Amino acid sequence: MKALAVRPGEKQSAHIAEMPTPRLSDVPGGRGVLVRTLQVGVDATDAEINEALYGAAPAGEEFLVLGHEVFGIVEEVGPNVTHIRPGELCTCTVRRPGPTIYDLIGRNDVTSDETYYERGINLLHGFMSEKFVDDAEFIVRVPDGLRHLGVLAEPASVCAKAIEQAFLAQHRLQVWRPEIAFVMGAGQIGLLTTMMLRLRGMKVYTIARTQNPGLKEEIVNAYGGEYVSTRETPLADLVREVGRPDLVIEATGSSRVAFECMEIMNLNGVLVWTSVTGGDNRLQDVPADRINLEWVLGNKLLVGSVNGNRHHFAQGLADLALGEATFPGVTERILTNPIDGFGDPAEIMRQLTDDKSALKVYVKVADA
Known part of the structure; x- marks a missing residue:
């Protein structure tokens, strides 16, 4: 499958990479969730990684798949997944556990280890691909009524x-x-x-x-x-x-x-x-x-304050829902720059860095 990636340490290296299609078996214990990517937001973090200011590829890899703001639809779940089902909308947390006490209690967002693991940012591939798989622990359901705002789940x-x-x-x-x-x-x-x-x-x-x-x-x-x-x-x-x-x-x-x-x-x-x-x-x-x-x-x-765990994702989605009820139609106006597909990495980065009127640039990987 195709993915949008960079070569960390090399300026303006955004390109289309080929990757194996993920499988449920990539996650042990029957806890895998296979997601078809619908939309991925891009922000200043992606631009700075593309400028080689920070970011690192997974061990043994030459490139890093970008994308930490994901909205998708579940295609398949492992036998031990109970909180989400195929056909439901979802987002995914970004940081993954390290070795500290905070990581062990589910507070990956406040790890005290200097080496942190974040999808699409540091040492883990991101979500800017046609599909991805992850452990159910990190998958957060998005209500169908927030389908039009799902790509804002991570920033929220x-x-x-x-x-x-x-x-x-x-x-x-x-x-x-x-x-x-x-x-x-x-x-x-x-x-x-x-x-x-x-x-x-x-x-x-x-x-x-x-x-x-x-x-x-x-x-x-x-x-x-x-x-x-x-x-x-x-x-x-x-x-x-x-x-x-x-x-x-x-x-x-x-x-x-x-x-x-x-x-x-x-x-x-x-x-x-x-x-x-x-x-x-x-x-x-x-x-x-x-x-x-x-x-x-x-x-x-x-x-x-950096990053968020699944509790913060849930609170952010709750605030998006209450905000939509209180200020109808306002939040959707933030979504200014949709891009169909990630076939032109240069155009994605151009809109992100050069379009001063852009509030939110996001890639429409598949129809939502």
């Missing part, structure tokens, strides 16, 4: 985990009721986070560089948030106008913005970093003394 899980991590960490305060939230970035993660925080009753300001009016502003406003372009309103001016945020979810992909967020947090606030920055930028103008002082005296918290 990232948002759900980031929000969960903030609230879990803030149990340290006994009482924490955040009122103002800043979402930094208005890509798919920023927009989905905006929706989820609005569902939780917060006043949300979604902050990005793109000037108004535009699709990002329309989606944020439809969720009941307020879109702020930093080209029109600098971050410091916004803080003076509306106050310091109790919660900031940073999703810009910019390490500079991630550090700038540390300067604006409210007392007892929490900042969640979700960006993965593969470069080597160094900042010379960070007011380190003032940040250190204010964070200590203000009991502020910084949390890094």
Whole structure:
């Protein structure tokens, strides 16, 4: 079968590879699930892997199959699979267990081992192929009513985990009721986070560089948030106008913005970093003394959040469903750039990196 792959360490190496068709027997114990791939989302992670910033092929392989945001339909299951059946829609978690205690209890997303295994990212082939097989433990059912949003399951899980991590960490305060939230970035993660925080009753300001009016502003406003372009309103001016945020979810992909967020947090606030920055930028103008002082005296918290386990996938799907009921038709507008088939890797990467109007690029591998 065909798959979209890269040669890790070689820039712009995206190409079509040939692979054996997977079989249920590839997973031991009768727990295999064979899935026909319907759609696969691509994002900045895929672009950075194609630029050789990170990523590694499976042991003994020359290439890495891309794709960690998958939506598919189950074709066949092993005899010991009970929670999903052939014909049902599904998605799949990304990280696989390592040797640590966290991996052993199902918290692969917070492994303490420096070597991590992620499908389509590091040491494991991804889902950008016609079919794939995996252990039932990592397969998450997608309700049929979310068929049109199924390709957003993985990014929704990232948002759900980031929000969960903030609230879990803030149990340290006994009482924490955040009122103002800043979402930094208005890509798919920023927009989905905006929706989820609005569902939780917060006043949300979604902050990005793109000037108004535009699709990002329309989606944020439809969720009941307020879109702020930093080209029109600098971050410091916004803080003076509306106050310091109790919660900031940073999703810009910019390490500079991630550090700038540390300067604006409210007392007892929490900042969640979700960006993965593969470069080597160094900042010379960070007011380190003032940040250190204010964070200590203000009991502020910084949390890094990456990946999600099946619980976060389930929560993300639940939020997608509630968001669809609360804001009908809004989330689907994020799906801006469908691509039919992965026959032209260069075009996929071009849309991902060069089309500044794209919110979500995704490949339609088969009819959904």
